[in-house]
Amino acid sequence: MSEKIIITENLVKRYPVGVGEFTALNNINLSFDKGEFAGVVGPSGSGKTTLLNIIGSLDSPTEGTAIVLGRNISKLSHKESAMLRNMHIGFIFQVYNLLPVYTVYENVEFALILQNKSETERKKRVMEALEWVGLEGMAQKKPSKLSGGEGQRVAIARAMVKRPELVLADEPTANLDAKNAHAIIQTMKDLNKELNTTFLFSTHDEKVMSYLDRIVHLEDGRVAKDEIIKSKYVSL
Amino acid sequence: MKIAFKLAYKNLMGAGLRTWLNAGVLSFSFVVIVFYNGLIDGWNQQARVDGVNWEYGNGHLLNNAYDAYDPFSIDEGHGILPKNQQENLTPIFIRQATIYPQGRMMSAQLKGIDAKQTVLKIPTQLLLLSKAEIPALIGKRMASSTNLKMGDEVLVRWRDKNGTYDAANVTIVGVFDTNVPSVDGGQIWIPIEKLWLMTGLKNHASLFVANEKYSYSSIPRWKFESQEFLLKELTKIINMKKTSGSIIYILLMAIGLLAIFDTQVLSVFRRQKEIGTYIALGMTRSQVVRLFTAEGSMYSIFAAVLAFIYGAPILWYLAKYGIGFPISGDTVGIIMADRMYPIFGLGLIIGTLLLVVISATIVSFLPARKIAKMNPVEALKGKIS
Numbered sequence: 001m002s003e004k005i006i007i008t009e010n011l012v013k014r015y016p017v018g019v020g021e022f023t024a025l026n027n028i029n030l031s032f033d034k035g036e037f038a039g040v041v042g043p044s045g046s047g048k049t050t051l052l053n054i055i056g057s058l059d060s061p062t063e064g065t066a067i068v069l070g071r072n073i074s075k076l077s078h079k080e081s082a083m084l085r086n087m088h089i090g091f092i093f094q095v096y097n098l099l100p101v102y103t104v105y106e107n108v109e110f111a112l113i114l115q116n117k118s119e120t121e122r123k124k125r126v127m128e129a130l131e132w133v134g135l136e137g138m139a140q141k142k143p144s145k146l147s148g149g150e151g152q153r154v155a156i157a158r159a160m161v162k163r164p165e166l167v168l169a170d171e172p173t174a175n176l177d178a179k180n181a182h183a184i185i186q187t188m189k190d191l192n193k194e195l196n197t198t199f200l201f202s203t204h205d206e207k208v209m210s211y212l213d214r215i216v217h218l219e220d221g222r223v224a225k226d227e228i229i230k231s232k233y234v235s236l
Numbered sequence: 237m238k239i240a241f242k243l244a245y246k247n248l249m250g251a252g253l254r255t256w257l258n259a260g261v262l263s264f265s266f267v268v269i270v271f272y273n274g275l276i277d278g279w280n281q282q283a284r285v286d287g288v289n290w291e292y293g294n295g296h297l298l299n300n301a302y303d304a305y306d307p308f309s310i311d312e313g314h315g316i317l318p319k320n321q322q323e324n325l326t327p328i329f330i331r332q333a334t335i336y337p338q339g340r341m342m343s344a345q346l347k348g349i350d351a352k353q354t355v356l357k358i359p360t361q362l363l364l365l366s367k368a369e370i371p372a373l374i375g376k377r378m379a380s381s382t383n384l385k386m387g388d389e390v391l392v393r394w395r396d397k398n399g400t401y402d403a404a405n406v407t408i409v410g411v412f413d414t415n416v417p418s419v420d421g422g423q424i425w426i427p428i429e430k431l432w433l434m435t436g437l438k439n440h441a442s443l444f445v446a447n448e449k450y451s452y453s454s455i456p457r458w459k460f461e462s463q464e465f466l467l468k469e470l471t472k473i474i475n476m477k478k479t480s481g482s483i484i485y486i487l488l489m490a491i492g493l494l495a496i497f498d499t500q501v502l503s504v505f506r507r508q509k510e511i512g513t514y515i516a517l518g519m520t521r522s523q524v525v526r527l528f529t530a531e532g533s534m535y536s537i538f539a540a541v542l543a544f545i546y547g548a549p550i551l552w553y554l555a556k557y558g559i560g561f562p563i564s565g566d567t568v569g570i571i572m573a574d575r576m577y578p579i580f581g582l583g584l585i586i587g588t589l590l591l592v593v594i595s596a597t598i599v600s601f602l603p604a605r606k607i608a609k610m611n612p613v614e615a616l617k618g619k620i621s
Contacts, residue, residue: 008442012445023483042378053613058516058612059611059612059613078520079520082515083518085515085518086517086518086519087518093513093516095509097509097512097513097516097616099513100250100510101246101247101249102250106246110517111517111518114239114518114519116239117519127475158517185373230536231574
């Protein structure tokens with residue numbers, strides 16, 4: 001029996017807008033298994049990012065529950081949320097969010113510093129992560145010297161270096177050209193297979209969708225369709 | 237906290253020029269504070285040493301009726317102290333007089349002193365060596381204001397014990413150089429025996445200067461003022477100058493700290509995405525607050541390093557060779573050397589360092605507190621205004 005890594009039950013998220021409220025998520029009931037390579041797709045404003053933020057414990061639901069890696073997100077303290085993200089969840093953002101004053105190596109190393117890993121272990125794991133994304137030769141470069149594709153690869157390495165159970169990728173290919181987008185998504189798919197890490201995307205990029213094994217369609221904050229598909233992924 | 241400092245160091249080094257501009261401004265305040273306090277401490281120490289050497293000795297035994305700050309007390313403020321109680325004491329007898337240098341009339345104090353004394357640095361041995369009828373010593377300020385020099389004679393008029401005016405020429409046998417205006421300006425030092433003869437007040441003294449062997453026991457009609465007591469006023473005046481001068485460095489500190497505060501406020505808003513990323517990567521909000529506070533504190537550490545690099549050679553030079561002051565003590569009215577040697581003690585440097593570090597930490601913490609209230613989702617979008 002597969003392990004449920006994410007479970008949402010009657011999940012609702014509302015934001016105050018002026019004197020009223022905007023419902024970003026409305027009664028979401030979903031679950032994701034360990035090792036899934038899944039995506040939440042839908043038009044802008046459909047609630048994709050909100051769902052990922054709640055799953056990543058960056059936000060909390062207004063109603064309902066979100067159980068991530070056995071923890072109820074609503075009941076976590078700031079410290080517990082931080083610990084969950086630090087130890088178990090990797091984030092990949094649309095604009096990479098690399099720390100500009102750090103080198104590639106230091107950006108990837110950051111999560112391990114927070115985990116108080118020894119310098120030897122950090123070095124080993126950072127170089128390993130950079131190898132996964134093919135950037136071992138760019139360790140000492142600053143993010144400003146990288147192309148978009150390279151920047152996103154660093155972000156993947158940073159998310160993967162701590163070997164998280166779950167990686168949340170918010171529109172990871174939105175700023176990339178087609179070639180780079182395919183390469184990035186391929187890299188993530190490889191890591192998914194190799195490390196059995198669960199990947200959950202928010203995207204409206206057809207290129208990303210073609211790699212996914214499961215697509216959850218969101219419309220106006222509701223699940224419109226949840227489909228299991230056969231991806232075009234070919235192991236490299 | 238170790239992580240906060242490690243990351244803060246990387247962030248500041250990565251920020252480049254902005255970091256060094258802030259640190260530069262703060263380092264200037266640091267150097268000025270150390271310099272100014274060192275100068276005052278040097279002045280204080282120099283003034284205390286000069287005060288003891290030239291005027292106070294180990295304390296003053298004063299006639300009860302004599303008040304050093306009241307010239308009207310000179311006339312009656314004297315008496316005879318039994319010989320057996322004069323051990324380790326040097327008598328000084330003060331009378332009012334008028335002198336007529338080059339036809340001008342000037343008020344002066346005739347001060348009779350035991351010419352064999354060694355407790356004060358006034359070169360009274362010159363009075364012993366002189367063959368003049370009434371040999372006299374004056375200080376360089378007095379020499380300058382009266383246009384008198386060694387070997388000159390000047391007419392002095394005084395009143396004897398009956399209030400009768402008398403006059404005679406005194407011969408200047410020495411001009412001494414002192415930083416203590418109260419033993420120089422308007423003072424003429426002559427042998428006490430001569431003054432006794434001139435006034436008919438044999439064995440009278442207004443005060444006695446004690447040496448270090450003197451131990452006071454209560455004497456009727458005489459009061460003892462210890463060295464510390466006599467120096468208290470001087471220290472008070474110098475410390476008052478320290479306080480008034482602190483306005484300069486408070487302003488300089490304020491400029492330096494304002495630069496840090498401004499940078500931190502800007503950072504909190506401009507680096508929202510970075511803050512959001514830190515939180516997404518697993519830092520707690522309080523860790524991010526600590527990181528930003530540590531960045532602010534680190535400015536002060538960088539400032540101290542900068543201050544050491546360019547300030548240490550300058551301050552060392554000033555401490556070794558002193559600073560010349562065009563105004564002399566007689567215009568300021570307190571003991572002040574023409575060349576002052578600042579003293580930069582370890583306590584002063586560490587105290588200033590702590591002051592700068594603590595102040596910088598506080599001004600960095602204030603804007604950083606906002607981070608604790610930030611919504612990480614909004615921060616990641618960079619939408620907080």
